[in-house]
Amino acid sequence: MQSLVWTGRLVGRALWNSISNFSTTPDPVVNKKLEPHILSAVSGFPKNLNGSKLKQGKFGDDAWFSAKWKTSDVLGVADGVGGWRDYGIDPGEFSTFLMKTCERFVKSGKFNPSDPSKLLASSYYEIFENKQQIFGSSTACVVILNRDANTIYSANIGDSGFVIVRHGKVVHKSEEQQHYFNTPYQLSVPPAAQSNSVLTDSPESANTSNFHVEDGDVILLATDGVFDNVPLQLLLSELTRLQGERDLLQIQKVANTIALMARSLAFDESFLSPFAKAARKHGIGATGGKPDDITVLLGTVAFL
Amino acid sequence: MDANRKCFNSYETATSDPIIVIEQFVSDVRSFSSQYGSEISISYTAHNICGKPSKYPAYGDFPQTFVMRTYGKWWEEAPSRRIPIMPQNNRHIKSQDYIDVLFEFKVIPLTVSIYETYHPGSVVRIWANDSKEKWCLLWEGTPEIRGHVPNIFAPSIKRINFHTNLLRLEFDHSHLDYYTEIDAVHMSGLMEPIRNCLNNLTNENNTEYVSNSQLENIQHISNVSSKINREGNNVEINKSNNGSFAALPPYWYKINASTLNILSFRCKYLQKLDLSWCGSFPSSISSQIFCEFIQKCGKSLTHIRLDCCQFVCNCSLETISNVCTNLVELTLQNCVELSERGFNHLASLKYLERLDLYRTVINATSLQEILKSSPHLKHINLGSCRSISCMDDIAQTLGTYNKELISIDFWKTYSLTPTGIKYLSECSLLEEIDIGWCLGVSIPGDCFLTLAMGCPRLRKLFMGTLRGINDRDLYPFVYNCPDLEQIDLLGNRGITSEVCIDILKCCKRLRFLDVSFCQQISDAEVREWRKIFPNVDIKRSFQSEPECSWCAFTNHY
Numbered sequence: 077m078q079s080l081v082w083t084g085r086l087v088g089r090a091l092w093n094s095i096s097n098f099s100t101t102p103d104p105v106v107n108k109k110l111e112p113h114i115l116s117a118v119s120g121f122p123k124n125l126n127g128s129k130l131k132q133g134k135f136g137d138d139a140w141f142s143a144k145w146k147t148s149d150v151l152g153v154a155d156g157v158g159g160w161r162d163y164g165i166d167p168g169e170f171s172t173f174l175m176k177t178c179e180r181f182v183k184s185g186k187f188n189p190s191d192p193s194k195l196l197a198s199s200y201y202e203i204f205e206n207k208q209q210i211f212g213s214s215t216a217c218v219v220i221l222n223r224d225a226n227t228i229y230s231a232n233i234g235d236s237g238f239v240i241v242r243h244g245k246v247v248h249k250s251e252e253q254q255h256y257f258n259t260p261y262q263l264s265v266p267p268a269a270q271s272n273s274v275l276t277d278s279p280e281s282a283n284t285s286n287f288h289v290e291d292g293d294v295i296l297l298a299t300d301g302v303f304d305n306v307p308l309q310l311l312l313s314e315l316t317r318l319q320g321e322r323d324l325l326q327i328q329k330v331a332n333t334i335a336l337m338a339r340s341l342a343f344d345e346s347f348l349s350p351f352a353k354a355a356r357k358h359g360i361g362a363t364g365g366k367p368d369d370i371t372v373l374l375g376t377v378a379f380l
Numbered sequence: 381m382d383a384n385r386k387c388f389n390s391y392e393t394a395t396s397d398p399i400i401v402i403e404q405f406v407s408d409v410r411s412f413s414s415q416y417g418s419e420i421s422i423s424y425t426a427h428n429i430c431g432k433p434s435k436y437p438a439y440g441d442f443p444q445t446f447v448m449r450t451y452g453k454w455w456e457e458a459p460s461r462r463i464p465i466m467p468q469n470n471r472h473i474k475s476q477d478y479i480d481v482l483f484e485f486k487v488i489p490l491t492v493s494i495y496e497t498y499h500p501g502s503v504v505r506i507w508a509n510d511s512k513e514k515w516c517l518l519w520e521g522t523p524e525i526r527g528h529v530p531n532i533f534a535p536s537i538k539r540i541n542f543h544t545n546l547l548r549l550e551f552d553h554s555h556l557d558y559y560t561e562i563d564a565v566h567m568s569g570l571m572e573p574i575r576n577c578l579n580n581l582t583n584e585n586n587t588e589y590v591s592n593s594q595l596e597n598i599q600h601i602s603n604v605s606s607k608i609n610r611e612g613n614n615v616e617i618n619k620s621n622n623g624s625f626a627a628l629p630p631y632w633y634k635i636n637a638s639t640l641n642i643l644s645f646r647c648k649y650l651q652k653l654d655l656s657w658c659g660s661f662p663s664s665i666s667s668q669i670f671c672e673f674i675q676k677c678g679k680s681l682t683h684i685r686l687d688c689c690q691f692v693c694n695c696s697l698e699t700i701s702n703v704c705t706n707l708v709e710l711t712l713q714n715c716v717e718l719s720e721r722g723f724n725h726l727a728s729l730k731y732l733e734r735l736d737l738y739r740t741v742i743n744a745t746s747l748q749e750i751l752k753s754s755p756h757l758k759h760i761n762l763g764s765c766r767s768i769s770c771m772d773d774i775a776q777t778l779g780t781y782n783k784e785l786i787s788i789d790f791w792k793t794y795s796l797t798p799t800g801i802k803y804l805s806e807c808s809l810l811e812e813i814d815i816g817w818c819l820g821v822s823i824p825g826d827c828f829l830t831l832a833m834g835c836p837r838l839r840k841l842f843m844g845t846l847r848g849i850n851d852r853d854l855y856p857f858v859y860n861c862p863d864l865e866q867i868d869l870l871g872n873r874g875i876t877s878e879v880c881i882d883i884l885k886c887c888k889r890l891r892f893l894d895v896s897f898c899q900q901i902s903d904a905e906v907r908e909w910r911k912i913f914p915n916v917d918i919k920r921s922f923q924s925e926p927e928c929s930w931c932a933f934t935n936h937y
Contacts, residue, residue, distance in 0.1 A: 180422060180444065184430065204819055205423040206443050207871045207897045208923065209847060268823065268848040268874065 116375030136369030170212025193231035197279035213264030234260030292320035440923035460787035487569025498561035694722030763791030775800030798827035805834025832856035850874035896921035
């Protein structure tokens, strides 16, 4: 018994010493297994630069978050459907609430690190638990890097999305979900009067996937403001530059470049944007970019 | 190690030994007595107290904080109020709610800081646990009103000489104007009792463990009392001088197996027993000890209150239902260990008048059996009972078998629909109904008309966040229920000022009206009404964010 007490004290002393030396002599990493992390940066523009207040986590009606919990890095973007403005409802409120709530779930550890669609669903249902009633609708895309499995799990509703680029090639991307042209799948909470005339997709209808990541992979999460305006080839050339990059400043630079590119092309009336091409396929003669809110959440996978 | 939770400060003392002060926020919640949020949610729930403050220094009604179920005097004035057992036994500072918070590291506490982001001033006691079953009072003080400002409440606490990672906070919010909201709790403390440092601390070595021998109080309270309950609701009990009562919640930290044992010798004819909050550790009171106690002195028990008692298990209910055959009141709030097997025993009780099952996991079948066998049921609380899959069936049973019902609490039960509400209108004596956050009633149809016609004696009507209701749904109550005293309409976007004015005009006995987050009603209107109707306390909650700085492009990597 005595020896047990002493062992306990020794262990305690050792533990305490390691803590007291915490700041001065970090333990050398011995045989530590390298684990993937996402190093990320965000950039973007609200569609209307003059009229919108700058607030963390949103660009116009777009919203985003990034959070960590134990073995997971989680990123997400959401695009509030602008049509609600006609009903006197701020479309950004819905998307921001969705993303902020995802962030809270992640930071409190109340999520399954291999089930992003559940995370999205929990956040959606949380809207009904708020005293302040929030109306609106939004597309959403959430990816979780699960370090235990070296895998990215994703859930996507609507036309926001992500691409994973490895050595200049798109190795994985989300699938766009549309009811019909320019009408993406969306999570929504309509006011009672509009409940019959509004598209409402359940959070369970999210498109899910998982993908094994490697060191150096580049992940771009963005709203349709980017994908509708910047051709994939152009995006690729930028993303390829980041292969294996671990300098946050470089990642931020590329994120800024992509956001600025999307912003410029969106207002270029002569440019045959991906959006205009898709419109033509549906028999709508259109040229030029599509002015929209732009959110770029860009990250690289680094095994640290 | 999670660096977000704490930081290490080391500084030199007179000797060369560095003292390590650990600063940490709550890592987990062990238990609590009530929460505003629902079981499946993270809004307004107890777990929001974990981690760093998420809203401070913002001030307002935010879902990211810990909010308790009640405030003020309104619940005490409602038809469902519980008659206090031995109120003379209360401490001079009473409390209605508590929360037990866990920290990652055991420390000798130096400071405890409570981040209050809405209606501060309700904390009345802070306890520290010594990892066994002893609790030490760190601080006690009267509740205060501190105005509409965010507050970090950091009273100077008593020095203790043991390590703790478990604190209990007790709250008295009966003086507050609205819900109090707690964002976070911070504790700093010493990791090791470093000798030099501790000399200062242990000089005050008067840390009073509450010893088992301090039983005078317990003996005192178990004295036969015939003057109790001046309220007069239990006259027949007071007439018989044999009746005795035991209300132990003020002494929750003292009650253990041996106190129960002593009590069992002194109270053979115990009629009312309140053990709420007692037995916070399995080692202090085991379920077996409790069962033995009930067997010894439970024969004449009519009232048993066991809120937040962690020793209550299925076998406790079996014993209670076998021994206490005359039971009138049984409260089991937060008894999460109970399951179908235990609840089924309660169906043998025939005289139940009050059954409180807040936050238990009773299922529909067991509950229906209990309801069918208790025709005299007057008060039932089914708030946050998440395992009842079809509340309409329960409502149907209530409407058919429990015609004497006075109060029903369906708070945050999602499976109740307008069909269920129509069944409830069969209970014509109903004075109180709480269907707040019953989202299944969002589009009510004509069910409120039926309810208002069937229950004209309604005094308290809580219908917060039934999102789809509008003025038309409320008028039946205005015309048919003249006795209405308390109405909660929180979060109903469809409600306009028109119906509110009619309510204020027509319901002469109205004292309480909550129109928070009713977006069609303006703050100016509410201010106006407060002047015109000074007898009515009109509630209007709000959120206010501090101005956001230019932070969108920084702070993120």
